[in-house]
Amino acid sequence: MQYDVSAPTRSVYIHWPFCPYKCHYCPFVALASHDSFMTQYHKALTKEIEQFGSLAGEKIQLDTLYFGGGTPSTYPNDLLIELFDTLKKVCVFTDQTEVTIEINPGTVREGQLELWKSLGINRLSIGVQSLNDKVLHSLNRLQSARDVITLLEKAQHFFSNISVDLILGLPGISDEEWESLLHTVVTWPIAHTSMYFLTIHEDTPLYFKVKSNAVVVPCDDKMVELYYKSRDIFIRNGFDHYEISSFARPGRQSRHNTAYWERVPYKAFGLGACSFDGTKRLQNEKNLMKYIKKAESGDDCVIFMEELTDHQVNIERIMLGLRRSKGVTWCSVSSHLSAHKKMVVREKIEEFKRKQWMNESEGVLTLTPAGLALENEIIVQLC
Template sequence: MNSPIPAPFAVYVHWPFCLSKCPYCDFNSHVRHGGYDESRYVRAIETELASTARRVPGRTVSSIFFGGGTPSLMQPQSVQAILDAIAKHWSVAPDAEVTLEANPTSVEATRFRGYRTAGVNRVSLGVQALDDASLKELGRLHTAQEALDAVAVARSIFERYSFDLIYARPRQTLAAWEAELKRAIAEAAEHLSLYQLTIEPGTPFYGLHKAGKLITPDDDLGRDLYDLTQQVCADAGLPAYEISNHARDGAECRHNLVYWRGHDYAGVGPGAHGRLTIDGRRCATETEKRPESWIMRVEAKGHGLIVDEALTPGETADEYLLMGLRLVEGIEPSRYTAIAGRTLDPARVSILRDEGAVETTADGRLRVTPSGFPVLDAVVADLAA
């Protein structure tokens, strides 16, 4: 009799430091012109991994993701030390996906071979644009050519790589984006992450936008840019599998699928989030954001947690809905019912189906339709109400 396949379990490692802060970014990233003690931070991550593993022992890690910030500022031996610590506390699957986010600069590309030797088998490059004027406006420190050179280095070292682009940028036209996207697809082997520029509160772009000094495409052009993106990628064999992510069949980011499918993941490092099942209850964890406060907390307590709470069945079910409907595959209503202890409201599902926003697949999954994705937030809010 075959034993059941264990649910995926992922580890997320947050490296919070950047060389500069991009004006659109609201991630937990910090610039330290005076430098920082890299080895001390690595030791603190090792400590936090140990304390997390004591809470969820015996798991098999299916994916590891170094995010940030800018993890490609780390020395390869630091990445090696963290991977060794993960392997010390949990089993790591032989085919585990190990991704590292990287800036596409020539300096950081020189470390790629060291990362590969350490055990990284996939890189995700923050290209963001393929024209120099846009890169400058976005606060990026690389040129388009430097980015393409870094992609070429990644291609020569890693079997799997991906890169990000931001669209719906100021003054962007449909024709310009189509040309840029086709150029990107020619460079992308299997995966692209394509994000519409969003103006986040607290960022420099927010102030400029509010003052009328940063004009972004209106809703109609934004929708046209989104539709064009879906069509061009699908025609090139890179259809969307999630609202902002496109991949060839089988090349999806397995780590991010852990989030979107509602499985467990440990989060370590400053400002990292996690979801862990402990004694049959799903727990939400979050660590202190500020690097200096986080490291002092870890050194004093063995962890940097500031949030550590059991979610209610309703909260867990709403998360499953919120994350799962981002995927083209959708969700299993029976799993939602098992988590929530109640079914989705059939009347609401029926109305959304009649409006063409959702559909039920032949195998019973509920998913958002292509015409529903541009209004995904409203669809989720309606179903979760």
């Protein structure tokens, strides 16, 4: 189950699964109270990268590199330096390479911003989510508004490309408080923000609290109303709404995420990491000890591989196109369809246009703000 090393890979993802706490809404491969495994994991990770390098032969000409997690800001400094040494054996970095690290406020230690910059990291993605300490702590997210402000004050001296993540729909945040947060965020020295809807993932502590009515989350209509208002605030303050959850100052879109949406190959390393080589989607081992064992002994870490059918590829193209302001062409939507299916889909599109969920201009279909809020439903009906 191998990634095609001859694929024109330009993007790399590194997964760092360790977190100082486990947020109650988190569905990710993230481990709290496992810090004692960091060194062992790092060694396995470097082994996996070296192994890929020796199979590939040629170095990756790196366009984007992304450290995600987990909480990559907890990567110990000396080990991170070693990791970059390994990456440089396998990848060619240039001045243009976008190198992002996800960081959680409150986890950044003295001297780390300087170190990251010296290693070539040039973009920070900060998990702000909210400035309401009480609400965040009730969700076991142990950071404070003060942590966020202190971090931004320091980070702006080192990084001009900063993104912040926000969560819309957290329980206990009033409409007024949410709007006030956004009015604050747009004054920050940031180039980008990602605003995600709170999603209740099965088997998370939040899921059980919502199920037992211990916690009440906003209804869908309220979420949509807040989404419209939020979008307006960002646009009025000079951000482009270029993807369903993403807003950027002109020219400051996330190039790494764009690689995902463009369906170009990307290689991911680490626990549970997901790669795409242009035709296959692959996922690494999700059990920490099994991953370490496999990577250290040079075995293939992939546990899942899926080769997409033409139909699945088409659905992905439509889905990834419609979530972006760039949209998707009618040609690419219809090219794989039978004459009958083409007619059915065309009728749906005309219906969406009448409902003002979709626009069509010169053969390109895009979703209106109302359509973006209903994206999932629209995709299901189209596919």
